[in-house]
Amino acid sequence: MTKEEVAEILDDIATLLELQGENPFRANAYRNGARAVKNLPGDLGEMVRQGQLTHVPGIGSTLREQIASLVTTGRLPFYDELKASVPQGALQMLRLPGIGPKKVRALQQAGITDLEQLQQACQKGQVAAMKGFGEKTQQKILEGLAFLGEVGQRVRIDQATPIGQRLLQAVRSFPTVIRAELAGSLRRRRETCKDIDIVCSGDDAHAILQAFASRSEVRQVVGLGDTKCSVILEEVVDGHRIVINADLRVVTDEQFPAALVYFTGSKEFNIQLRRRALARGWSLNEYELNDGRRAIPLRHEADLFAALDLDFIPPELREDTGEIDAADRTTAPRSARLPRLIEVQDIRGVFHNHTTYSDGAATLEEMAHAARQLGFEYLGIADHSQSLTVARGLSPERVRQQLADIDALNRKFRGFKLLKGCEVDILVDGRLDYPDDLLAEFDYVVASVHTHFGLSEEQMTERICRAVRHPLVSMLGHATGRLLLRREGYRVNLDRVLQAASEAGTMIEINAQPTRLELDWHYCKRAKSLGIPLVINPDAHSVGELNYYVYGVDVARRGWLEADDVFNTRSLQEVQKAFRTQRKP
DNA sequence: GCCGTTTTCGGCCCGACTGTTTTCAGTCG
Numbered sequence: 098m099t100k101e102e103v104a105e106i107l108d109d110i111a112t113l114l115e116l117q118g119e120n121p122f123r124a125n126a127y128r129n130g131a132r133a134v135k136n137l138p139g140d141l142g143e144m145v146r147q148g149q150l151t152h153v154p155g156i157g158s159t160l161r162e163q164i165a166s167l168v169t170t171g172r173l174p175f176y177d178e179l180k181a182s183v184p185q186g187a188l189q190m191l192r193l194p195g196i197g198p199k200k201v202r203a204l205q206q207a208g209i210t211d212l213e214q215l216q217q218a219c220q221k222g223q224v225a226a227m228k229g230f231g232e233k234t235q236q237k238i239l240e241g242l243a244f245l246g247e248v249g250q251r252v253r254i255d256q257a258t259p260i261g262q263r264l265l266q267a268v269r270s271f272p273t274v275i276r277a278e279l280a281g282s283l284r285r286r287r288e289t290c291k292d293i294d295i296v297c298s299g300d301d302a303h304a305i306l307q308a309f310a311s312r313s314e315v316r317q318v319v320g321l322g323d324t325k326c327s328v329i330l331e332e333v334v335d336g337h338r339i340v341i342n343a344d345l346r347v348v349t350d351e352q353f354p355a356a357l358v359y360f361t362g363s364k365e366f367n368i369q370l371r372r373r374a375l376a377r378g379w380s381l382n383e384y385e386l387n388d389g390r391r392a393i394p395l396r397h398e399a400d401l402f403a404a405l406d407l408d409f410i411p412p413e414l415r416e417d418t419g420e421i422d423a424a425d426r427t428t429a430p431r432s433a434r435l436p437r438l439i440e441v442q443d444i445r446g447v448f449h450n451h452t453t454y455s456d457g458a459a460t461l462e463e464m465a466h467a468a469r470q471l472g473f474e475y476l477g478i479a480d481h482s483q484s485l486t487v488a489r490g491l492s493p494e495r496v497r498q499q500l501a502d503i504d505a506l507n508r509k510f511r512g513f514k515l516l517k518g519c520e521v522d523i524l525v526d527g528r529l530d531y532p533d534d535l536l537a538e539f540d541y542v543v544a545s546v547h548t549h550f551g552l553s554e555e556q557m558t559e560r561i562c563r564a565v566r567h568p569l570v571s572m573l574g575h576a577t578g579r580l581l582l583r584r585e586g587y588r589v590n591l592d593r594v595l596q597a598a599s600e601a602g603t604m605i606e607i608n609a610q611p612t613r614l615e616l617d618w619h620y621c622k623r624a625k626s627l628g629i630p631l632v633i634n635p636d637a638h639s640v641g642e643l644n645y646y647v648y649g650v651d652v653a654r655r656g657w658l659e660a661d662d663v664f665n666t667r668s669l670q671e672v673q674k675a676f677r678t679q680r681k682p
Numbered sequence: 683g684c685c686g687t688t689t690t691c692g693g694c695c696c697g698a699c700t701g702t703t704t705t706c707a708g709t710c711g
Contacts, residue, residue: 114683122694126683157684195700197709231702281711294711322699327710344711346698364695364711371695382696 099554099590100134100141103167106176107131107160113179115198116187116205129155132365134164136418138623140592142168186211193241194319195234203229216242244340251289252341253581255611255648256334258283261293264312264330264343271308274299275350280360284412286651288581288614292342293330296360302347309345316340324348352384354395359383365417373405373421408435413654418622436659441650443660445668448477448518449543449574449606449634450643454499455480456488458639461502461515467640469513475669478503479518479543482530488547490522493535500538514669516540520574525549527563529570536569541676543606543634545574546587554588561589562597571679572604572632572664576616583612591620599627602679604664607656609635609649610642621656630664631656 111127133155137144144150145168150161166173189212190201204210207227209218215238218224225235261283268277274297278284281294299305306326310318319342320327326345331338348356359367360383374381378389385392386401395401399409407424414420414435423433451457452464459467461478468476480499481490491499496519503515520543522530529536529544536542544564552560565573576594577586598605605624607616616624616631624631633649635642653663660666667675 120683123683125694129684155684159683195709199708229702229707233701237701292711320699325698327699360711362711367711368695375695380696384697 098141098167098171099588100137103141103164104131104135106167106173107134107163110176110179112188112191112198113183116183116191116201117179118198118202126155126157127160130160130164132417136619138626140590143592145169184210186214189245190215192245193238195237195241200229200234203227212242212245247340250340251291251582252339253289253611254283254286254614254651255645256337256339257290257293257341259334260330260332260339260341260343261295264293265295267312268295268297268305268309268345271297271299271305273301274305276353278357280346280357281344281362284361285363285415286413286655288611288652290341292344294360295343295345296348296353296356297345298348298350298353298356305347306345346383348384351392351394354398354401355381355385356383357398358401361412361415363416366415366420369417369421370405373407410435411438411654413438413651414657416655436657438654439650439658439660439663439666441647443663443666444473444633444646444650446473446475446477446516446665446672447634447637447643447646448516448541448572448632448665449479449520449608450477450637451480451488451520452478452499454489454495455485455491456638461499461506463640464637464643465506465510465513465515467643471643474512475514475516475672477516477518477541479520481547482519482521484524484530485522485547490530491519493531496531496535497538516672518543518571520545521570522547523560523564525552525560527560529564529567533569537680540673541571541679542569543572543574544570546578550578550587552587554590557587558590558593561594565594565597565603566601568601568680570603571676572606573598574606574634575608575610575613575636576605576620579615580612581614586615591616592623595620595624595627595629598624598629604630604632607631607633607649607652609633609645609647609652611645611648614648614652616652616656618652618655621653621658625656625658625662631658631662632664634665 107127108131111124114124133153145165150156163173187201187205190196209215219235219239224230225232261279265277265279268274277295277297280296282290283293302324306321309326310321310328314330314332315328316331317329319329324347328343329340330343331340346356346360371381374386380387386404393404402409406426410420410424423435450464452459452461465476481488483490483492500517503517507515517540519539523544523546524530564570577589579586605616621631633646633653635645637643
């Protein structure tokens with residue numbers, strides 16, 4: 098069982114305990130445990146066997162035993178019993194806005210155990226009559242039922258970003274607004290967002306909130322108070338209708354720095370920051386940092402960090418995975434420091450891109466032109482290999498033709514070069530889809546899994562490790578095959594894959610397609626610690642998709658990567674040299 | 683359930699908003 102699966106079960110247990118009306122702190126302990134497991138460095142099975150879970154904060158004796166049971170037997174009787182005692186419908190009710198564990202419990206005790214019964218009870222007016230409920234709650238449930246599956250779903254970052262940017266510009270243009278910034282997961286550049294958070298400072302909060310609530314893209318005003326407005330937006334992005342929540346919070350300009358930190362989160366990061374303030378007898382909330390006598394004057398976010406003896410922590414790192422310790426100015430000698438994160442302009446080229454030769458929409462020439470427009474020094478072409486017929490994978494003859502075309506084009510370029518690569522399929526047994534003599538003709542080779550997703554974890558891990566160890570493979574393509582919000586990745590032990598890559602000197606791709614965004618940032622951090630170079634690749638199938646590399650930079654930043662950790666920050670010469678030396682005879 | 687330079691028991695971040703209430707519980711972030 099993978100770390101992710103174990104973490105999900107612990108998280109489920111937390112939810113089930115809440116639904117049972119258990120002590121909320123006990124439930125929270127399971128959520129913390131889930132997070133701790135997810136962030137563990139290394140192979141969970143190995144750590145359990147070695148007894149290394151003993152010193153992990155957030156995992157005590159009970160969780161340790163339960164995790165061991167899950168890892169060694171794949172089962173946890175406690176979880177099974179808990180699951181059996183809570184009706185499936187209860188979990189679905191939790192997805193309704195405004196409905197939490199307490200209300201679900203009340204409904205269950207009234208004999209309403211699934212969504213269908215809930216709808217009927219609301220229509221008959223029975224829910225409004227229950228203690229603690231009322232007309233409005235009943236109406237809200239009915240509205241929630243109508244939009245279930247639409248509102249409250251997470252949205253990909255490439256879809257949320259343009260909506261957030263437009264909204265932010267609008268807020269900045271409202272009269273009396275002084276400062277405004279995106280906050281929340283969008284500012285932390287998470288792969289997906291549940292809502293769009295904006296914080297602003299201004300003199301007339303009422304007018305600002307009114308202007309926000311009256312925007313044309315607002316479908317519904319969910320809440321409107323003195324300092325805060327919550328709406329549901331409906332917008333079309335790239336031809337897709339997106340429904341997403343948006344919150345605006347208005348504070349005074351003196352409060353803005355503390356508010357921005359607070360609403361940027363993450364929640365776990367905020368808790369740690371607040372604990373740090375408490376530890377010195379201070380207090381921190383969304384308005385101010387107070388030393389017990391007065392609010393400490395803050396002009397910018399960095400002032401708040403400095404007041405707590407911390408270096409400025411970039412939003413992408415605020416996940417409570419060690420960034421506060423790394424930023425701590427009081428520990429001497431500094432054991433760990435915050436990384437100087439990679440930036441978009443550090444990228445000099447990308448390696449995994451398709452053309453009309455296989456399933457791309459643009460020709461070699463068009464792709465090269467677009468890459469030069471982006472200021473790249475080089476562009477790697479890596480079309481699909483022969484067995485991937487659905488993507489018009491290239492036969493050896495066709496791909497040799499492509500290599501000749503690239504040579505011809507390169508003779509025309511000054512200060513720019515097309516690099517010759519391929520995205521070779523990793524066959525079901527871990528062999529590659531081209532013979533070695535052909536692979537040796539490329540400048541570099543990306544190896545990816547596109548078929549047989551249903552293998553067991555053991556088989557898939559072996560399959561990928563074998564490809565990663567192949568002396569002609571330069572980098573592993575999209576490491577787990579996940580499609581965000583649509584498909585889980587295949588079952589694979591990534592810790593073993595990383596180990597194999599580290600030993601073989603094989604690089605690993607950060608696939609910057611916003612539908613994929615893997616290697617997941619948790620593992621980027623781990624890859625870095627193993628000395629594996631990461632490669633940001635847009636996996637572009639058209640000219641426009643070359644721009645996706647910026648989302649790969651987001652992932653890299655969340656994974657603590659510096660420019661030196663990412664292969665495509667190197668110059669053309671360095672890249673070519675590295676590819677050559679990677680292939681030891 | 684976890685955790686400990688105040689503690690092995692008694693805490694566990696904290697405020698806004700809503701709706702159902704006559705003073706506050708539940709939800710949310």
